[in-house]
Amino acid sequence: MNAGQPARRRAVITGIGVVAPGGVGREAFWRQLTEGRTATRRVTLFDPANFRSQVAAEVDFDPVAAGLAAREIRRMDRAAQFAVVCAREALADSGLDLAAVEPERIAVGLGSAVGCTMGLEEEYVVLSDQGKDWLVDHTYGVPHLYGYMVPSTLAVEVAWAAGAEGPVSLISTGCTSGIDAVAHAVQLIEEGSADVALAGATDAPISPISAACFDAIRATTASNDDPEHASRPFDRDRAGFVLGEGSAVMVLEEKSAAEARGAHIYGEIVGSAGRSNAHHMTGLKADGREMAEAIRVALDQAGLDPTAVSYINAHGSGTKQNDRHETAAFKRSLGSHAYDIPVSSIKSMIGHSLGAIGSIEVAACALALDRQVVPPTANLHNPDPQCDLDYVPLVAREHRTDVVLTVGSGFGGFQSAMVLARPGVVAHGRS
Amino acid sequence: MPTDDSPPVITGIGVTAPTGIGVEAHWAAVLAGKSGIERISRFDPTPYPVRFAGEVSGFSAEELVPSRLIQQTDHWTHLALAASEAALADAEADPSALPEYEMAVVTSTSSGGTTFGQHEMEALYQHEPEWVGAYQSIAWFYAATTGQLSIKHKMRGPCGVLCGEQAGGLDAIGQARRLTRRGARLVLTGGTDASLCPYGLAAQLSTGKLSTVPDPARAYLPFDRAAGGYLPGEGGAILVLESAASAAERGAGRRYGSVLGYAAGFDPAPGSDRPPALRRTVLRALAEAGLTPDDIDVVFADGSGLPAEDLAEARAISAVFGPRGVPVTVPKVLTGRLYGGGAPLDVATALLALRDGVVPHTVGVDSLAPGCELDLVTEEPRTAPLRHALVLARGHGGFNSALVLGR
Numbered sequence: 001m002n003a004g005q006p007a008r009r010r011a012v013i014t015g016i017g018v019v020a021p022g023g024v025g026r027e028a029f030w031r032q033l034t035e036g037r038t039a040t041r042r043v044t045l046f047d048p049a050n051f052r053s054q055v056a057a058e059v060d061f062d063p064v065a066a067g068l069a070a071r072e073i074r075r076m077d078r079a080a081q082f083a084v085v086c087a088r089e090a091l092a093d094s095g096l097d098l099a100a101v102e103p104e105r106i107a108v109g110l111g112s113a114v115g116c117t118m119g120l121e122e123e124y125v126v127l128s129d130q131g132k133d134w135l136v137d138h139t140y141g142v143p144h145l146y147g148y149m150v151p152s153t154l155a156v157e158v159a160w161a162a163g164a165e166g167p168v169s170l171i172s173t174g175c176t177s178g179i180d181a182v183a184h185a186v187q188l189i190e191e192g193s194a195d196v197a198l199a200g201a202t203d204a205p206i207s208p209i210s211a212a213c214f215d216a217i218r219a220t221t222a223s224n225d226d227p228e229h230a231s232r233p234f235d236r237d238r239a240g241f242v243l244g245e246g247s248a249v250m251v252l253e254e255k256s257a258a259e260a261r262g263a264h265i266y267g268e269i270v271g272s273a274g275r276s277n278a279h280h281m282t283g284l285k286a287d288g289r290e291m292a293e294a295i296r297v298a299l300d301q302a303g304l305d306p307t308a309v310s311y312i313n314a315h316g317s318g319t320k321q322n323d324r325h326e327t328a329a330f331k332r333s334l335g336s337h338a339y340d341i342p343v344s345s346i347k348s349m350i351g352h353s354l355g356a357i358g359s360i361e362v363a364a365c366a367l368a369l370d371r372q373v374v375p376p377t378a379n380l381h382n383p384d385p386q387c388d389l390d391y392v393p394l395v396a397r398e399h400r401t402d403v404v405l406t407v408g409s410g411f412g413g414f415q416s417a418m419v420l421a422r423p424g425v426v427a428h429g430r431s
Numbered sequence: 432m433p434t435d436d437s438p439p440v441i442t443g444i445g446v447t448a449p450t451g452i453g454v455e456a457h458w459a460a461v462l463a464g465k466s467g468i469e470r471i472s473r474f475d476p477t478p479y480p481v482r483f484a485g486e487v488s489g490f491s492a493e494e495l496v497p498s499r500l501i502q503q504t505d506h507w508t509h510l511a512l513a514a515s516e517a518a519l520a521d522a523e524a525d526p527s528a529l530p531e532y533e534m535a536v537v538t539s540t541s542s543g544g545t546t547f548g549q550h551e552m553e554a555l556y557q558h559e560p561e562w563v564g565a566y567q568s569i570a571w572f573y574a575a576t577t578g579q580l581s582i583k584h585k586m587r588g589p590c591g592v593l594c595g596e597q598a599g600g601l602d603a604i605g606q607a608r609r610l611t612r613r614g615a616r617l618v619l620t621g622g623t624d625a626s627l628c629p630y631g632l633a634a635q636l637s638t639g640k641l642s643t644v645p646d647p648a649r650a651y652l653p654f655d656r657a658a659g660g661y662l663p664g665e666g667g668a669i670l671v672l673e674s675a676a677s678a679a680e681r682g683a684g685r686r687y688g689s690v691l692g693y694a695a696g697f698d699p700a701p702g703s704d705r706p707p708a709l710r711r712t713v714l715r716a717l718a719e720a721g722l723t724p725d726d727i728d729v730v731f732a733d734g735s736g737l738p739a740e741d742l743a744e745a746r747a748i749s750a751v752f753g754p755r756g757v758p759v760t761v762p763k764v765l766t767g768r769l770y771g772g773g774a775p776l777d778v779a780t781a782l783l784a785l786r787d788g789v790v791p792h793t794v795g796v797d798s799l800a801p802g803c804e805l806d807l808v809t810e811e812p813r814t815a816p817l818r819h820a821l822v823l824a825r826g827h828g829g830f831n832s833a834l835v836l837g838r
Contacts, residue, residue, distance in 0.1 A: 051560050124552050131556025135478050138633035145637035149542045152594045156828035160700040167695040170594040172573035212555050212563035274589040276581045281569040412578025
């Protein structure tokens with residue numbers, strides 16, 4: 001760094017809130033992962049009898065027990081409820097005194113793939129009289145119906161919960177929304193538009209219309225006989241993803257400010273990049289080319305070599321094409337080192353919550369850095385011969401974890417990568 | 432990729448709006464004060480208290496959208512596909528001649544593929560899950576437009592989708608500008624929306640913000656004494672935003688203007704006694720542009736048409752520029768509010784105003800509401816040498832965005 005130049009602004013994670021299948025709250029989430037327990041089951045949120053896929057990873061969520069007020073519960077879609085509960089947990093965890101921060105210096109970067117789908121669908125059923133009326137009866141609409149139609153509502157609710165008056169954005173890039181939203185918030189801190197950001201994502205898509213649309217393209221598993229073992233990333237018997245739901249929201253702070261107040265720092269976000277395959281809305285090319293490029297750029301931003309990566313949190317959705325695509329991308333970007341790095345998919349345990357999962361996985365990475373344990377890939381008994389990396393089957397592993405890579409891949413062809421490091425590991429500013 | 436801190440330039444504009452298909456058709460309609468608001472034709476609006484809206488009349492997907500994509504995407508995406516094709520042609524840009532990872536797509540939408548979604552939900556609830564088509568998964572979600580534009584134009588850089596209701600369009604352009612600072616050469620940006628289906632209208636009605644005035648010429652009158660809400664519309668604009676270096680390198684023939692500054696801020700939560708965010712957001716955008724209020728020659732206001740919101744915006748503008756201190760206009764009275772497409776269309780209109788040195792007028796407003804101390808340009812366009820324009824947008828829930836454009 002040149003003398004006289006101010007230090008480059010960096011973003012660190014100082015608070016984590018999680019609502020995920022298997023547990024509400026950060027520690028319940030981490031126990032779920034490190035015990036290798038699956039939270040997939042037969043769908044209870046609606047009757048799945050007529051659907052091809054009847055399995056999901058659901059959150060046992062009681063909004064009252066989670067601390068939401070009656071008006072919040074009435075007003076908010078389930079996805080909004082998740083996000084607000086996470087934001088409050090993250091703020092409490094950070095120990096940040098919000099009164100000491102100018103509200104206009106607090107930003108929100110929240111991701112969601114499908115917004116308030118559940119509220120939108122429930123209201124549709126009423127207004128259309130079970131789909132009978134194309135000219136729906138608007139007089140049956142709840143006062144907050146418009147809030148369900150616009151996904152920006154989710155960011156509004158988190159902004160209100162945090163008293164944020166800086167830049168507030170809802171990022172909706174399908175299944176990479178979670179990583180992309182955190183990356184967006186990091187940008188805001190690095191460029192100086194904010195000092196604190198609530199960053200994360202939320203989705204609650206376990207409803208008939210979402211299930212039907214994934215049924216139609218056979219993306220979700222039809223392994224309905226054994227729901228607990230239905231999500232099988234990297235296994236030769238994998239048969240599609242298991243729809244999930246949940247949220248993670250993190251408190252990001254400008255590094256020097258976080259250090260000055262003596263905050264506990266889970267990790268530093270040292271690189272992120274997105275690339276698109278411009279190939280197909282749902283199809284992936286086998287070579288993993290664009291994901292590899294995103295990984296390469298994210299590591300380059302961090303000034304790190306592939307050999308610095310100590311853990312990869314995979315997208316690992318459990319579809320045939322994804323797990324091969326991604327394995328190819330790791331080899332293409334990291335070379336032979338790809339074989340030496342533990343790689344795992346937490347979707348094996350908590351399903352695929354669309355846009356939310358990327359932020360839940362960032363939270364898992366931050367906890368892996370903090371606890372020096374990497375979560376396993378559950379249900380991996382018979383690896384696909386084309387997926388030949390170390391996927392940490394079944395059992396969590398104590399592992400020296402300094403630098404973690406997390407990736408996402410989604411509809412639209414979007415591929416995202418993010419690199420996190422333990423505090424102090426990455427000494428240099430970005431190139 | 433090299434970074435570039437000089438302001439990015441807009442080298443191409445594509446418009447699909449109620450005022451016209453194509454940038455010059457739109458501009459001619461705006462200067463003529465020709466409204467695109469008509470009785471809703473996409474469905475029978477008789478049961479609803481709002482029966483008028485801005486539709487993109489004359490839009491033929493068969494002519495303007497690749498046939499395969501017509502079935503796979505919602506009308507909202509059709510409008511963006513056509514606008515993106517026009518914008519690239521206008522810019523004379525050939526994406527196949529540029530580095531694939533240095534081109535990106537960043538769009539805004541407020542509500543995604545609403546009409547497509549209503550059809551598929553009808554199929555689900557009137558029949559069986561298997562009646563839901565394979566394209567629901569890629570047509571309804573908010574990223575559909577960005578994904579399709581990325582695929583169509585083979586743009587493999589860092590793509591994005593920003594949803595900030597009616598402010599999101601400026602946020603998308605602000606993000607596109609950010610990408611050019613981080614090495615992107617060319618970004619397709621802006622946005623469209625199209626929520627003119629019965630369920631989309633029903634959802635919009637729930638806010639109580641739509642105007643139920645039966646005369647379409649008097650229904651949406653921002654800053655007017657008679658303001659009573661707004662009318663909705665569909666469409667928007669897609670822009671080609673390029674780093675100045677890249678535009679120079681490829682010998683771009685046309686520069687509508689530069690994006691000099693951008694800022695976003697959020698209003699305090701309801702019940703707070705803190706001031707709304709618009710004024711400071713404008714000041715931050717000006718500071719980012721390195722300009723003072725005196726440098727701004729025209730303001731394209733958000734102009735929601737709701738008395739309280741109009742008054743708040745007028746006060747913010749007066750606080751920055753002084754009472755009647757700058758010409759203000761709201762050409763979106765001709766289209767209705769286009770949600771994710773509204774601010775990009777305003778940016779397109781502002782660039783044309785800068786190009787031609789003329790401020791378009793706000794048709795229909797004849798008596799400013801008390802407290803709105805604005806130099807609102809009404810009755811006819813006003814010719815003036817224009818150097819810089821400020822575009823404002825606000826979104827439901829508290830979003831505020833401001834963009835500064837230079838000739």
